[in-house]
Amino acid sequence: MHPTAEKIQQKFPEAFVSWKEWRGDLAVTIKKDAVVPVGRYLHDDPEMDFDYIVHVSSVDYPDDEERFEVVYEFYSIPRRQRIRVKARVTEEDSTIDSVTGIWKGAEFMEREVFDMMGIRFNNHPDHRRILMPDEYDEGWPLRKDFPLAGKGWRDTFEFITEGTHRKET
């Protein structure tokens, strides 16, 4: 077992679900309630020292019981090591605690996950859409059940054909 994964398991035996190392990437899956304590441990413990947040992302598995997977990627600049932490959330209760209090950069990344996949982050300081317009109400574009061409909103935009503008004036 990877030493970092082993330490996390020893520290959080209840929350630890599984771990995997593939192509040199270490990935640890934990329960969603433990995201903040595990994050705090990874950030503050001198043995871990994961001070740099790389990205927050999410994956949609529509057929699974716990539909969404929130993915965090951390890097330790002093120890030059990477870790991926994953947590599953269900569709009915698609909320997870925000880690903005630990890594400040998480604020925008979590807003993007909310905007694209509709996962809500508790205790987020500025919980709004970020890339899509605020009034956008077609849902969550990166979910697998969202069609590639959208749900028709953009077809309602006025289409200006060439030359019409000139004729009117």
Added chain:
Amino acid sequence: MKTDEQPKTTEPSSENRGIGVPVPNRTLPLLRTEKLMLNMGPQHPSTHGVLKIILDLEGERIIKATPVLGYLHRGVEKLAEDGTYHQFIPHTDRLDYVCAMYNNFAYVRAVEKLLDMKVPERAEYLRTIVAEVQRIIGHLFWLGTQALDIGAMTVFFYTFREREVLLDFFDDLCGARLTTSWYRIGGVENDIRPKLIENLRRFLENFSEKLDEYNALLETNRIWLARTKNVAVISAEDAVSFGLSGPSLRGSGVDYDLRKYEPYGAYDKVEWEVPVGKNGDTYDRYWIRILEMKESAKIVKQCLDQLPEGPYMVEDPRVTLPPKDKVFTNLEHMIRQFKLFTEGFRTPVGEIYSGTEAHKGELGFYIVSDGTGKPYRLKIRAPSFIHMGAFDAMARGYMIADIVTIFGTYDIVMGECDR
């Protein structure tokens, strides 16, 4: 008129003072003071694309800056799920359209990590050469536009003169200047011709003199110094916490460069250094970019000297296209060509993250593969987007005129920020 009233002070609360220059505690007895909200952008020449900032002002001081993103959102991550791995390469050009080569590089590296593929040595060298030329182009572009935004127009003409030479090199190399799509999964599209190597060598001979020319215009320029020194200061601790990368992080004194510490390409075979700043202000970032251009020139020179002979594309039937003349005469080759273009190649089930040090910062790709020919999920870690997260903290306490400098200090490109 004599009054016993205490004059009104405009002392801002401690939370409004931000991390920048402290707001002076002035006494303004007769002026009416009120907070002002100002929309800056989306169409503003200094926003390098379409970025809107909502500024809360107290006089000319910024007390809060809220970036409004998404004006250039094209849903690239959604499009990636609908195309094969090869088809996504041209999409990466349009992320950071100033430096297409490096985006290609970051993406093909991620797919190669997923396939566990080893690239021929000559291809690694060619990739490193072109990537570093692209880095020089990116920094020249930054220097020119940043100086232009601040008011030094001449530098723009000088840097674009050199940029043009290098873009012509790209033109000769792959037929395109900006949206290049030259990198392929497993190698590069075509080999470099000896004439181009000669041209590149000739350019690099005089390049350090050109850098001295820019510095002569800026280094002791009072306006440049006044507008970059102690502007957009961020401490090392905050920069790390916000996830800044590239010159924006190294300007604060954090030694973090993936080319050095997770080497790829031919970076571990050549001698070069990572320039690191001290004060974390715009001036330090400017100076780091100048030094990085020198280091890039060094890397390119050494790579050209060491350039090994051999194939420039891997011989792997999963990803390599069959030779064109065989496609029209040989059935098996035709089928392979057809299948590669319609179905793409299958990847093993799994997920990887691969980070690459682009000239703006860490450009990463997180790919989840379900074993089909298309990515199940592709997430782009775009440095410009993450840098915008730190914008509010870096802009608070500065004057409204400094906003332009603070945009520029990250070298922001909205195509990458909004994706």
